[in-house]
Amino acid sequence: MARLRDCLPRLMFTIRSLLFWSLVYGYCGLCASIYLLKLLWSIGQGTRADLPAGRAGAPAPVLERPLPGTHCYVRIKESGLRFHYVAAGERGKPLMLLLHGFPEFWYSWRYQLREFKSEYRVVALDLRGYGETDAPIHRENYKLDCLITDIKDILDSLGYSKCVLIGHDWGGMIAWLIAICYPEMVMKLIVINFPHPNVFTEYILRHPAQLFKSSYYYFFQIPWFPEFMFSINDFKALKHLFTSHHTGIRGKGCQLTTEELEAYVYVFSQPGALSGPINHYRNIFSCLPLKHHMVTTPTLLLWGEKDAFMEVEMAEVTKIYVKNYFRLTILSEASHWLQQEQPDIVNKLIWTFLKEEARKKD
Template sequence: MAPPRPPRLVPALRALLYWSLVYGYCGRCASVHLLKLLWSIGKAPAQTFRRAARANPPACLNDPSLGTHCYVRIKDSGLRFHYVAAGERGRPLMLLLHGFPEFWYSWRHQLREFKSEYRVVALDLRGYGESDAPTHQESYKLDCLIADIKDVLDTLGYSKCVLIGHDWGGMIAWLISICYPEMIMKLVVINFPHPSVFTDFPDDSQANVFCFYSCLPLKHHMVTTPTLLLWGEEDAFMEAEMAEVTKTYVKNYFRLTVLSEGSHWLQQDQPDIVNRLIWAFLREERRE
């Protein structure tokens, strides 16, 4: 005879007790900090909300093992872009595009890893880090962001690159590969689907960002560059199904790798695995 099952009430009570303790502790901590904040505001409001300029950047941003800080001014837009470069000049270019709300430092693990064979450039996109930040909203339209990457590539003296993008930078990487396929040797995107996938998920709140796609012929959506899509299964921002649908928009070699314990910030959370997968993809394509 099978042993009797424990009453369902017991685990429910345990869960209730556990979460009561968790939320109770968090509530007490929040109350203490709120009281401290109110006291500080009442005592010296100007001091509480002062804006303090950091005299020196954190030491980690000046770590020489990450590369050299450089600037480039684009002739057409007049904007100055900041980037960190590692690896010898003359090697194939690997261009890294960060996501939101990040900057070049999110690629620190890749700067160290790939400099042995590439000229690795981690760019601050317009409006981020030490790159210029135009004040007008129109300056951040997608066509401006796409033009930035093309112009930076031209100014650096390269006609082609390995392009790697994460999150918002991944979206820009997709669009560059669609608009200028001749500029991309290989494409790696981390946790961002092909933009047209958003039209297949009409309930997604981000779909309206890509409504302009409905005005383009389907063939203009297609990516003809060898592509690697890396996806963290624990991504809290993107639906996992989007990664699978992406393959229908790539008319070339396509590989999707899903990391079961990976988050949205895959290249920082699991850099060793991500770097190994990128190396395998690049070398496999070379053999072919």
């Protein structure tokens, strides 16, 4: 009997793991089937479905104009990868490191590069696999451990031991993990539209609505097909994310211009440019939930209430994982793309948070 009691916890863990992976792969298959049916439906209706084609020639005009910062590159000794970033502000000032989401690149932080360069060395990074940063071929090169180590190595290469860390969407996921694993590196943590990773994994299993909103996480587990779906019809799916009524930027005055949208398409239309970003997601289920999860860094969480991908309730729950000063601001009628849609408000809230913490120290 005692032996049975000892085996029971392991048996329950095995059963839960089997159920979890059954859900993951079952939902992967369902999502793939739905996307395939959509493609076949569009073809059956006579809708033109152009095959993928890389964009030739010079970058989009908006990327050739005077930029909010300077293009820079750094090669990491340990991994051998070359990272691209755009930097603004004087060297030697405190570092503010900006981590973008999907499908974005450094340009999504253009408003913040201009705003915070007066007091910070602001660095908007192209994450591993994105933009002009090197993109390893294999899926295993995009595990969360690799992405966390990237940020640590970049700080070392830039000559800093700590920074103000800001992340949006998937960059928010990485920012949370850095604050958890290397709290000494993060002076202040600011996350935009991404909950604490454990909140995300627990919530998604209990709330069908969030499971549906996160269907792309499961769809991205499938080899090559997601890249294909994003590429057809001149990257229509990519444009749709930023422009549709449901998922796109909601503020009329802040919607991406034609040239800005073309910049995103140009970056992701380069040969192999989608595989790296999607490979980030192909490792997530093997890394979560976290064993160590408490955040001890002062934290600001900003959230667009009309986020089409994340339930706002997750923002409220996140505070239980922060054992320090925590501030949550939810912006009504704002979308997932918060720092681009409402840059003035976002910048003001960030300034307030940074100054507030400085006054506390004084």
